[in-house]
Amino acid sequence: MASKRASSGLTFKATMAQVSVPASSANVGPGFDCFGIALELRDRYAAQVLDDPTFDVDVTGEGADEVKKDAKNLVIKAMMHGFEHMGGKPKGIALRALNVIPHGRGLGSSASAIVGGLTLARSLVLTGEQYMSDEDLITLATELEGHPDNVAAAFYGGATIAWLENSIDASGATKSIGKAVSLKVDDRIKALLLVPDNQLATAKARKLLPETISHQDAVLNSSRAALLVHALAQRPDLLFNATEDLLHQSYRASAMPKTIALMQKLRGAGLAAVVSGAGPSVMVLYANSEDEIDQIPSLAPGFTAMKLAIAKTGAQ
Incomplete structure (x- = not known):
């Protein structure tokens, strides 16, 4: 497999990474800010690391005329947040997105973009899971989304219960960490x-x-x-x-x-x-x-x- 070594020591894969992420519905009635359920309606993303300092973003489908197509694109922002966590950033990224999840309708379109970006970032780093565990990914996604319910369902699928825990970082500051567990849903539902x-x-x-x-x-x-x-x-x-x-x-x-x-x-x-x-x-x-x-x-x-x-x- 061809690869590119970053100055940080991370090795970026030269091949393209692809991911599909389901829509999600949070709360499910009484579970405000803690329950989520994943729905079989998927946005699809593909990305590749570039040698040039540029962000080549192309979006088709839902919201294509509304979303940013530069470094401010939410998928790109999530990718860069993930790369920063892992200890190194690529010079540039090419991103292709096919969106089908309606925007602004309570169906987790932003959670899909965030989870998609973080998953792509991890996939584009050799042994990426050593630098970003599933638990890390949920924490990073929660930092970007603000609450963990949609991102948990988008990442794990099925139904999820998510919550925030207080954690003390290396500097002694207290921060909220997103946590989640997955539940299997009855096949009849x-x-x-x-x-x-x-x-x-x-x-x-x-x-x-x-x-x-x-x-x-x-x-x-x-x-x-x-x-x-x-x-x-x-x-x-x-x-x-x-x-x-x-x-x-x-x-x-x-x-x-x-x-x-x-x-x-x-x-x-x-x-x-x-x-x-x-x-x-x-x-x-x-x-x-x-x-x-x-x-x-x-x-x-x-x-x-x-x-x-x-x-x-x-x-x-």
Whole structure:
């Protein structure tokens, strides 16, 4: 295998690296900022180290006219963050991206880009896993994304539980480290995504959340989040109860009234409907007959329906 040695001692592979990364839906109802589930809708990236100090970026598909095509591209930023962690940066990078995950819809497009970039960086370094473990990758991805739920699902696949731990670095400063574990999802469970045309910024959605909630609401959410683990693993018949939430979704109604109205209409029909991430998409988890699910799009004018399998694998 041809390779290029950096002054840092890292050896960059001369060949191209490729990765596909699934979409992800965070929260899944009660699991605010900790639950994520990977969906079989994948952005694909390919990258190669260049000898010239340039960033050659080409993007096709979703958001191609909106994303940066230079060093500020999110995949490139993630790659450089990964290279810096491993101890050396290449002079330049050629990147090709084929995006299919809708942007700004609560489906983890930024998490896909970040996980894709870090995975590419590791793949382009000889024995890269010695310099960046899976745990390191989740930590680095969390630093870029700000929270670990989407990036964990995008990297590991299946369902994930993610959290932040305080850690003291070499300088004595305390920093939050992203951690995650993966859960296998019952093979019977599938997802229906209802995706509106409009976008919603996660930061805007977060500003609508209250500083405090009642003890009663906190107890309900804790019980539902605990039940969600069991429901996803082996009891899809419990998904409706397990996805009940009083922590965040209703408080965001003013930012996405059509989304919340649709979610409430579907839950009124006994379906396990939740806001996907920060919205404005709605996700329905189901293991019941396809005939019943096929009737849902007629109840959701203005939303595009997408049937998706749960992604059993993450970045690959």
